[in-house]
Amino acid sequence: MRTIAISLIIHAPDPVTGAQISTHERFEQVVRAAEHAESIGLDGFGVGERHERPFISSAPTVVLAHLAARTSRIRLFTAVTTLSLLDPVRAYEDYATLDHLSQGRLELIIGKGNGSAQRELFAVTPEDQWDRNAESYEVFRSIWHQDKVSAATRFRPPLNDAEVWPRPYQQPIRIWHGSATSRESVDLAARYGDPLFSANVTNPIEPYAELIEHYRERWVHYGHDPAQLTVGAGSAGLSVRPRSQDARALFEPAFAGYLATQRRLGVDPVFADLDDYVARSSALIGSPQEVLDKIGRYHDRFGHSVQHVSAQAIGISESDHRDSLELYAREVQPVLRAQFPEPPTWGAGPLVDDAVAGSADAADLSLTG
Template sequence: MKFLAITLIVHRPDPVTGVRKPTQDRFREVLDNALLAEELGFDGFGVGERHERPFISSSPPVVLSHIAALTRRIRLFTAVTTLSLLDPVRAYEDYATLDHLSGGRLELIIGKGNGAAQRELFHVTPEDQWARNAESYEVFRRIWRNGKVTAATRFRPELTDAEVWPRPYQQPVRVWHGSATSKESVDLAARYGDPLFSANVTHPIEPYAELIDHYRERWEHHGHDPAALAVGAGSAGLHVARTSQEAVEAYRPVFEGTLAFQRQAGLPVVFETLEDFVERSSALIGSPQQVIDKVHRYHERLGHTTLHVQADASGLDDTRHRDSLELFQSEVASVLRKDIPDPPFDWGPVLPTASTTTPSTTEEPVRA
């Protein structure tokens, strides 16, 4: 099993102290957490993309490029790249550049994104966001594989023998499809034979498991090898301590502060108590053995071989946060790496093959 630490770069008051850090300090914290993740042996570090409050993650290529300059080994993920809002040509240029600068360490998780405010900012409607996501992905995919691209698009100017530079380092970059609540992302991933990353954060396991079941069905429908299928899954929170009592009590102020924020913001509350949150959500809060057991339970239902945990302290003090991540790596991840297989592909730069380097200029409409 592989492990990622991710951040959406939420910028709101600390759920325990009520103090909001200056913007620059918050970005510095992200960089420090990326360095810590590499130091502790995480396999990847992810940065989300949001274009509305309370997030300041509107430019993941810039943040990940800075992280690339500070690190040497860890793979760099987007979580997620909101292709429904972006010009796929411009997105390709940014990420191809980042991939070169990082030495081929880029991995993309794409999705349509969430939130009415960012849809309005980019003039995207609920009715067309899925079609935009599918079209942008197909254009993006073609550019990454072909020296020249011709495409009859609906949501951006058409491309005619277009050359886009720089040409890629990875050929192609690996793209995961982020899945939260709808079948559209699942269907897109299965159609192209791409890995799926389930959000697995807001609700209990079953709705996510149903989407993964659908993904497996559609994967086989499209004729892909079942052995090549890969699933990743998120987690709703992390705090590992020597005993379950210590972990739960240390996390209680974090949960209560977050719960108060959700109610104040008018957000739906799924887990009313910390005990329910620990029991029924994907949060990994407890002793090392309890966390190992919970990941196994989720793996039995989801079949995932990659797991993400929160990179941010999220209200824990710095010492507890670091201790938790260290304990997770030394006593949880070390066991799960042996118990659960890795994804069915090399965890490194994607090397070119004949099928990914053949140029094409055939004009085709993109399928939305």
């Protein structure tokens, strides 16, 4: 099992202290987090894409290009690329460029995206968002694989033997489909034989396990090799200490701030208190052994081979969160790698075949999980 750290780049007042840092410092925190993740041996680092408050992750390609220059080994993820909002041709140009600048360390997690404000910003409706997501993905995927593309598109001008440059560094690229609550993203992933990344953050395990089971059923329905099926899973928070009571004590103010925010917004919290949160959420809070036990329980239901951890914490100091990540990397990650399967096709290098990359034959290649 591999581990990736993800930041959605939330820019909001600290729920415990009420303090808010500058936008510049918030981006600097993300850079430090990526460098730290690589230094302690995590396998990937991802940034989100959101186009509404309180996020400042509206330009993930820019952020990831900078991180590519500041790191050398760690794989770079999007979490998620909101293709329902984007022109797939322009998105391809950005990501193919980033693929070269990162020397093939790019991995995409695509998704419809959440939030009514960003839908309104891009004139996307609840009724057409899934169709837009599917069309954008299909066009994006075709451009990545083919030198010339024709597509009778609904949501952008049609393409007729269009050439789009630069050609990518990786051929093929691994594209994950982010899944939170809907079957549409699950079915799209299964149809194309792509890996699935379950958000696994807001609710207890049951709805996510049901969607992953549906993914497995659709994977077989579309005739794919079960051995190539790949699942990743998120987590709702991280606090790891040698003693479980210290891990809980560290997380307690952050959870209290979360509850206060939910109540201020008029939202009924899914988890009533910290005990319930530790027991029933996907948060990784406790000693290294407790964290391993929880990941193992989730693996029993999900069969996942990539685990997400929070790159940064809200309501926990940067230094305290770094300590949790370092203990995770020392005592949890080696056991995960030894005891649980690796994702199919995962390797240290890019997914590239120099004999075919950029040639017309590339159109015959299929994505691998």
